[in-house]
Amino acid sequence: MIVVSLGGDAHRAVLLGRARVGTPEDAAAWLRGEALRLAVRLDPGPRTRWAAPGLVHPVRGPGPDAPTAMRAWAECPEQVRGVRALLAQGHPYTRRFQDPGGSWYELTAAPAENAGDPMNQPSPDVPRCEATGQVTQIVAELAMDVTRTAGAQPRSRIRCALAPHLTYEHQGIVRELSGGGGHVWGTFGAAVPVWRVRVAPPCPHWAGAAPCGLYDDHPGACVPARTSEPA
Incomplete structure (x- = not known):
């Protein structure tokens, strides 16, 4: 299976991560880990180890919030089980998380023969x-x-x-x-x-x-x- 993470806006898309994994379980785990990795880099939480206590605190603004949505998705067992089930049936999976200003982040997993693999x-x-x-x-x-x-x-x-x-x-x-x-x-x-x-x-x-x-x-x-x- 091919798993990919992308980021972009209305003008372009940029590859953030890509891997080949063996099973639907591996693919779901990779997507979950990638969602958390991106969320932490986009929006460090209050318990971030490199920040002094009190330096980072929650701020809620208007509009969509991709890091919060990615955390919620990755920490939802039902979502992860649904991804595994879909991939086990041979179907691709894509989830896009919107951010303010039209930017977005996207996670995709698909069987290699359906993934448009750029290696081939x-x-x-x-x-x-x-x-x-x-x-x-x-x-x-x-x-x-x-x-x-x-x-x-x-x-x-x-x-x-x-x-x-x-x-x-x-x-x-x-x-x-x-x-x-x-x-x-x-x-x-x-x-x-x-x-x-x-x-x-x-x-x-x-x-x-x-x-x-x-x-x-x-x-x-x-x-x-x-x-x-x-x-």
């Missing part, structure tokens, strides 16, 4: 992060020196090769390598030039709906490479 299906229409970064002279020299593989000259400016993501780090291709050698990838931030480079293969063609596993600390989902535009 290309996603050619994934939106792309619009961030761009500058490649300084010292970084360009580093991109030349970091590998002995022949390739193109470093670019002076790169575009993020990820789908829209929540982290402050962006990834782009500083230098194309020859003969299947991959790319020299660069890490940059908002108004911050490329500060790190590494050699890695191109993102897999199926990427776009989940972190592609290019390397361990990859910050987001890749967009499939298109030869008609620079990465």
